[in-house]
Amino acid sequence: MSSKVVLITGTSSGIGLAAAVAAARAGWQTVATLRDTGRADALRKAAADAGVELDIRRLDVTDEASVAAAIEGVISDHGRLDAVINNAGAGHLGTLENETVADVRKVMEVNFFGVLHVSKAALPHLRASGGRLITVTSVGGVVGQPFNEAYCAAKFAVEGYMESLAPVAAKLGVTVSVVEPGAVATEFVSNIGVDPEAAIAAAGPYADAMRAYVDRTISQFLSGAQTPAEAADSVLEALTADRPAFRIQTSDWARGFTGIKLTDLDGSAVLGLTGGWVG
Template sequence: MSTTSPHPARTVLITGTSSGIGLAAAVAAARAGWRTVATLRNPDRADALRAAAAEAGVELDIRRLDVVDEESVAAAVDGVIADYGRLDAVVNNAGAGHLGTLELETVADVREVMEVNFFGVLNVSKAALPHLRATGGRLITVTSVGGVVGQPFNEAYCAAKFAVEGYMESLAPVARSLGVSVSVVEPGAVATEFVNNIGLDTDARVAAAGPYADALRAYIDRTVAQFTPDAAQTPAEAAASVLEALTAEEPAFRIQTSPWARGFTAAKLADQDGSAVLAMTDTWVR
């Protein structure tokens, strides 16, 4: 493919685009004029992505990328550079939900959550950074309000998202010194397949929870209610904040996707001794 145009299209690579925010962000970026490389771990799951692109009348370059496989990451990034000659932005969106608590799971379970949600982000970001430096590009990571507020029975997931937020907040001034903008996008509840993807069998989980059964039941009931279509954002609404990070002249480091998410995270960011957050989350398990 030729890269000799005096005004080459801006190229963005987005991970985790088979559904939800990633799919919506890929379509939104393409609509906004970005040459969009939409990646996913299993290309056999790209039917919904292709259908959404066709409905929107946009073209996507769909490729395989498994964030926990460094060779897969390198091949995807190298392929983008070989074909287009540039990489202007990366959106780290791929991730996996998890429900559990320390006494009811193994440390290996926690490591697996960290591998996908934290180290996967680092794998992609490390491969992309030399190319983002070359274009003065943008590194955007979809985290969660769970990367700001720790949530019951989400210890491993929140730990991974906290780690991403801390890493990117620390990286941001370093990257900025070389012309790369770093942002994190913090969704709250989004009506996607995210809850289904954690394999939630409520009755079985509660039955196996022993002394945690009552607290787990209370937490699950509250959380499922938060993810109903009536209560949650749509993926397209959340993806609008990803597009903001892509297109704003000077994007903020931390971008919440809704007024609810802004209020929720504000409780933590203004809570110097931690008492307000713990008073709130304590009610979720009673």
Template sequence: MSSQSSKIVLITGTSSGIGLAAAVSAARAGWTTVATLRDPSRSDALRKAAAEAGVELDIRRLDVTDEASITSAIDGVLADYGHLDAVVNNAGAGHLGTLENESVAEVRKVMEVNFFGVLNVSKAAMPHLRASGGRLITVTSVGGVIGQPFNEAYCAAKFAVEGYMESLAPVAAAHGVSVSVIEPGAVATEFVANVGVDLEQAVAGAGVYAPQLSAYVNRTVAQFLDGAQTAEGAAEAVIEALTADQPAFRLQTSDWARGFVGTKITDLDGSAVLGITNGWVA
């Protein structure tokens, strides 16, 4: 891969789902794609997808919670290619829980991966993005706009990312860096499985909140089974942010996501949003 003839994008969290699809799509769009993941031994699906698409990926280790790992990955990209034109913050972890049934330490762990991990990567990359007039793209969620039951910690992290990036955007733009956030809804990926809980056991251990958690789990599983978009479809918004002449700050990945997020924009007193989410736990 040439160090100067194509633009260089680094993408985190590419072992599956949107990150995998975005890495393959970016390479197909002509970008030299550095596809990173915390555990390189989990790269089989990524390598298979790249081979099937007939594209080449530069696969490297990067753990967003390990600053030394981030520094090593970005320094390696600069050493090998001489520049960095875009970063896609995609790495993240799901979480299911509610205030009384989880520890503050668990909430901190969610924030560490989903919020501080994004900041760690973005901070390390920003000097190089300024040098290239590059792009900083972060995959958040509709849960970064609308709080969702039993997702308090996850939504708090995504809200934080959205607020941080929205605040950073004009500052970065003054120095030639475009900032965008991508807001998926339900995506048919391994994300639900990656929440890492036994749903039946979680309901059984939910105490007074068991009926509400059961209702939420049943509703959410049905949504993911019946109405989720593909990871490839969601990745299209990432590629739009990567390639558009003037990318929007906020891009939803589907009509459903646009409608859902749109509810919040005009909901001055919060009644419309809570009218929806109250029904999820009824």
């Protein structure tokens, strides 16, 4: 009951899995949640290999009842909640003319409203503990990227929401941070949830531009991506530093990339860069 307790969403793989193991290694009682506990084998193996224990629970960020049950269960079993790491999310590949508004809403439900569901349920307990609310966003929450309109819109929304919430939460003792990874060596294709070749074939007049974007992005993931453990180091920084920054990038590349936007007053630098990604 005396150890600090952190709840992490989206821990079946990638950054979430690595962050759960890292937090447990650092001495936190770690509640590792995922939508489908049947997909927890890799998480259990990583914990066993690291010699740490995880409290693995179901939590679907798009289901308010699931979120409430998970948070209530943590409080009932552990007696406190000191930090939340919003990591669950899903990629997307598409462009407005070729998808429905309902498709965009689905992306927002997972990547934006899912964060709000968890954060809202956790905040009373984080206020009680003087805790931390940490959200893994993306460099795509700072720089809009071709064929990622819906995903970037969701991540922009998260960044704006948390930046606005941060000073309010701080007045009540809760520290808010966002962590911005660039390319991370998880599976790009599986993360976007669609077959890129099928998407290109169905892209009509956008096919050539999408082909250029996909080829460039897969090449970046293969050659320049961080490991999930490297990205999780920045998540652990937000969790454990005495005075963590609000915005934390996970690599020098991510710092340079987001820096282009933050000094680009008229937008020409960003559009000059990303325009080259589509041929």
